[in-house]
Amino acid sequence: xxxxxxFYIGIIFFILYAPILVVVLFSFNASGSLSxxxxxxxxxxxxxxxxxxxxxxxxxxxxxxxxxxxxxxALGTLAAFAIARTKSRRKQKLMExxxxxxxxxxxxxxxxxxxxxxxxxxxxxxxxDTLGFWTMLLAHTTFNLPYVILSVLPKFRQMDKxxxxxxxxxxxxxxxxxxxxxxxxxxxxxxxxxMMGFTLSLDDFVISHFVSSPDFKTLPLYIYNQxxxxxxxxxxxxxxxxxxxxxxxLIAVNLAGSMGQGRRKGKGKGSALQxxxxxx
Amino acid sequence: xxxxxxxxxMAEAPYLVWSAMFILAPLLFVAYFAxxxxxxxxxxxxxxxxxxxxxxxxMSLGFALIATAxxxxxxxxxxxxxSRTSERTRNILTVLLMLPMWISLLIRTYSLxxxxxxxxxxxxxxxxxxxxxxxxxxxEGAVILGMVYDFLPYMVLPIYTSMNKLxxxxxxxxxxxxxxxxxxxFRVILPLTMPGIVSGVxxxxxxxxxxxxxSQKLGGxxxxxxxxxxERQFQNAVTYHTGAAISLVMMILIFISLAVMNKxxxxxxxxxx
Numbered sequence: 001x002x003x004x005x006x007f008y009i010g011i012i013f014f015i016l017y018a019p020i021l022v023v024v025l026f027s028f029n030a031s032g033s034l035s036x037x038x039x040x041x042x043x044x045x046x047x048x049x050x051x052x053x054x055x056x057x058x059x060x061x062x063x064x065x066x067x068x069x070x071x072x073x074a075l076g077t078l079a080a081f082a083i084a085r086t087k088s089r090r091k092q093k094l095m096e097x098x099x100x101x102x103x104x105x106x107x108x109x110x111x112x113x114x115x116x117x118x119x120x121x122x123x124x125x126x127x128x129d130t131l132g133f134w135t136m137l138l139a140h141t142t143f144n145l146p147y148v149i150l151s152v153l154p155k156f157r158q159m160d161k162x163x164x165x166x167x168x169x170x171x172x173x174x175x176x177x178x179x180x181x182x183x184x185x186x187x188x189x190x191x192x193x194x195m196m197g198f199t200l201s202l203d204d205f206v207i208s209h210f211v212s213s214p215d216f217k218t219l220p221l222y223i224y225n226q227x228x229x230x231x232x233x234x235x236x237x238x239x240x241x242x243x244x245x246x247x248x249x250l251i252a253v254n255l256a257g258s259m260g261q262g263r264r265k266g267k268g269k270g271s272a273l274q275x276x277x278x279x280x
Numbered sequence: 281x282x283x284x285x286x287x288x289x290m291a292e293a294p295y296l297v298w299s300a301m302f303i304l305a306p307l308l309f310v311a312y313f314a315x316x317x318x319x320x321x322x323x324x325x326x327x328x329x330x331x332x333x334x335x336x337x338x339m340s341l342g343f344a345l346i347a348t349a350x351x352x353x354x355x356x357x358x359x360x361x362x363s364r365t366s367e368r369t370r371n372i373l374t375v376l377l378m379l380p381m382w383i384s385l386l387i388r389t390y391s392l393x394x395x396x397x398x399x400x401x402x403x404x405x406x407x408x409x410x411x412x413x414x415x416x417x418x419x420e421g422a423v424i425l426g427m428v429y430d431f432l433p434y435m436v437l438p439i440y441t442s443m444n445k446l447x448x449x450x451x452x453x454x455x456x457x458x459x460x461x462x463x464x465x466f467r468v469i470l471p472l473t474m475p476g477i478v479s480g481v482x483x484x485x486x487x488x489x490x491x492x493x494x495s496q497k498l499g500g501x502x503x504x505x506x507x508x509x510x511e512r513q514f515q516n517a518v519t520y521h522t523g524a525a526i527s528l529v530m531m532i533l534i535f536i537s538l539a540v541m542n543k544x545x546x547x548x549x550x551x552x553x
Contacts, residue, residue: 005361005364005365006361006365008357008358008361009358009361009362009365009373012354012358012432013373013376015429016376016380016429016432016433017376017380018395019388019391019392019394019395019429020380020383020387020388020391022391022394022395022401023387023390023391023394026394033399034394034397034399034400034401035399035400035401035403035404035405036404075294075295075298076295078291078292078294078295079291079292079294079295081288081291082288082291082292082295083292085288085291086288086292091292095292095295095296098299098303098304099299101303101307102303104486104535104538105531105534106486106487106489106490106530106531106534107487107490108490108491108492108507108510108511108527109310109490109527109530109531110306112310112510112514112523112524112527113306113307113309113310113527114302114306115514116306116309116310116312116313116520116524117302117305117306117309119517119520120309120312120313138302139302141302142298142302142303145295145298174286174287174288175287178287199382203382203383203384204384205384205385205386205493206492206493209511210514220384220386220387223386223387223390224386224493227390227393227497235390236394239387239390239391242383242384242387243383243387246382246383246384247379250379250382
């Protein structure tokens, strides 16, 4: 029985990882064959980096991921603060409920709805081209927000409230209290929210697909266009690099998350589990 | 303390304004586009014209239900087996289960496509065994396999979490009171992990019914699911209104099914999603 159970776990995880491993392995393939490994080579990586379009997409992705995760972290931290401090239960429920909408809605609906907003508002203002970097930034910030709130909110709840009161009693202004007393103790949550937002933004394809324009393409959009009809090996190289980047980020998120007051338990809404840190 | 409460009230303002502008307003725009024509006057035509897509809806629903059922059948035993391993193994398995969730679904779909492609590893392996050459890409099986492969971790994780929370003393009590292992499974473990099942089913069903790149990449363009149909309407400004109508109907269908599923888990403790 025990053997059977191990065998079952092994085989499912093998299936889960096999395609990814094949892509990583074949990105180093010296030949252009999908079934035969002709020897180790960096040919496809060189091919990728010779390509100006891919480099531009990389640059766009990084700019977008940095700006949107910073914006979401600022907004989300303030929101988590407000949710943690509000005394009315109803308001708390409402605010958490709103942040759940984009998580429950399928990505395609979120993408389509944002596109219609941008196009609709653009038409009202008589603009020709509304879609581009700014609409991407607004959309990415919006879908990053709930994840930031979910990683910061528990830190506010764990925090000792008497510290805040002491700071206020000793003459700190509310803003000073926030920056000097509260911010340092929620910092691990803020950092992990920031990195989570960065990762989500780097990965997102569906929502970006609808709110982007041809002059601002990110890496997932570029991969999607390049793989429309045939297999391209330089795309294997690109996928491998992205997987590597995500792995490194996850390690960083986990280190940030376990900094300070030990590991966060996966209380709260399951969404924290869904895409939360690596510790459930 | 008075000043403090002013600060606290101000803190929620940016978030509320942002949510109103970028979460609620977009949904209103979907409704607006769904009920107007190109001149901006009210019409029900977009909604009524959806009957032309009834086959698409039925096919997508079928694909999503099959994929969800397969995920549950594979995922439940997996979660059960995982929860019975030693703590050290459990920690490693948890990380291994969550890693794929962080890799872009597009990349994972693409890697599955590479594996199944004509001339890819799987087909050349089968030919090597002396089996006839099979085509995977472009079949129903490939699309469903893609959904199962992409979303399986989302089924396993919530079930696994509720398995781990399960108090082992219940199992001992059941055994002491004369339950055999089958009875324990159906009368104790299954009901207690129901919240996990419900959220797992939700997390697989919703993305499966709304996907478009899986059917495009693995279905070779021969299957038009709801997601594909929506995506196509938004390539051309003329059909935005139809696209909005389809999205609206899909969203309503999904919310109804979520509400029905949540009814099932009412008996359980807390719902995970």
